[in-house]
Amino acid sequence: MRAIRIEEFGGPEVLVPVEVPDPVAGPGEVLVRVAAAGVNRADALVRSGRYHRAGRPPLIPGAEAAGTVAAVGEGVSGFAPGQRVLALDGGKAPGFYAESAVVPATQLVALPDGVDLTTAATLPVAWLSAWYCLRRLARVGKDDTVLVKAAASGVGTAAVQIAAATGARVLALAGSAGKAAWAGEFGAHATVDGSAHPGEAEVEEVLRLTEGRGADVVLDTVGGRAFGLSLREVAQGGRVVALANVALEPSTVDTRDFYPKNASILGFQLTNLQLSGWDPRPDLRELVDGVAAGDYRVPIETVLPLDQARAAHERLESRDSRGKIVLTVAGAGR
Structure with a gap:
């Protein structure tokens, strides 16, 4: 699959498109075909080596995404292939700057009608x-x-x-x-x-x-x-x-x-709140329902294809952006 990987810490230029093996969902996990991934300041900190949970390169960044379920692992219920979901990073590589990602089922929420995948990808962070x-x-x-x-x-x-x-x-x-x-x-x-x-x-x-x-x-x-x-x-x-x-x-x-x-x-x-045992799903569901009902507007300033992650980070760090920046995966649907 196609992914954006950090081979070494540094500026936006270290975000390199690569081919990596497709991930496989294990017990309690769901394989998600990523349609869109939100870009956050935490991603820039990961890239530069200034984030406390980043680990060491090579790394695939991205802490939030939306897409469709591709497969479910053993013991997972409530999700089925083709279902639209939004996902929050569960701490297991790869991250969401990729065509697919494995996510713990406890970090997923089904999307209601009325919320498109690009908008949904901006919500979990x-x-x-x-x-x-x-x-x-x-x-x-x-x-x-x-x-x-x-x-x-x-x-x-x-x-x-x-x-x-x-x-x-x-x-x-x-x-x-x-x-x-x-x-x-x-x-x-x-x-x-x-x-x-x-x-x-x-x-x-x-x-x-x-x-x-x-x-x-x-x-x-x-x-x-x-x-x-x-x-x-x-x-x-x-x-x-x-x-x-x-x-x-x-x-x-x-x-x-x-x-x-x-x-x-x-x-x-x-x-760190996630590490303390907090379950994000009730809050995410309430938030997503509010977006679906039209209670909130989600401003998205810039939408770029996955391979332009470098340009997305340059825009983010320019401090001129207003609202969210999103990376999308070609052919994944919206």
Whole structure:
């Protein structure tokens, strides 16, 4: 089968199309013919050797996909050949930048009508992360004000919609005026242009928009020095959810910025949550049903064929993209 493999850690140029043996489903596993694979920042970290669970090359990246069942292993029930599914990485190679992948049945969800495979491939990482952080960790409700950082990203556009669907008031912060305005189209009640409000000015703007109170929930996907701002922007008794550190730099925390507020800092990392025994299927089903019902819009900016994984990563790392980037497999259906 055709796959994209990392032979050595490095830049997008190390994503090499190769031919590898077809995988075979073992007990408790399902062989999935991949139609589309989502591209995530975690994939770029794997490629560069900066992801804690990446292992060593050669590696096939890709943590989320959608496709059809090709075969089921011993002991698997509830899935049959030809069935449309979305899949979350179960930690077993190969990854989803490939024509086929073996997936534990516990990492698969059947797709309802009304959700195409390209859209479905974007849900198991960014959307599920936003969903879990807001619905399960922060327990966002209709009386909350939620500040979403990097709101034009895949996680950000998902978070704006998920928070707004609860009835919460949503502030969308993005790195440019154009990105902020675009993120606002997904249900935000106010937007913040980070380029016009750097550093201390960002804090002042968030406080202005919340009448000095701060946000009940801050979803921080940026990390680094920006995380310290999140602690100053959270309200009394609020919750700051640390989802990522795309800044790839240490976050300096002054405890005086949050303990007098009785605020909470909540950490989230999808793969480690899976290792703790969490079953993602109930949350994925609820999320997918919401997409099928039209409750959420999934913005997909770029769709490229599998062999152009390098171009997909270059686009991802340009920081100019809005919404999701997807790789598709020719002839696999949509």
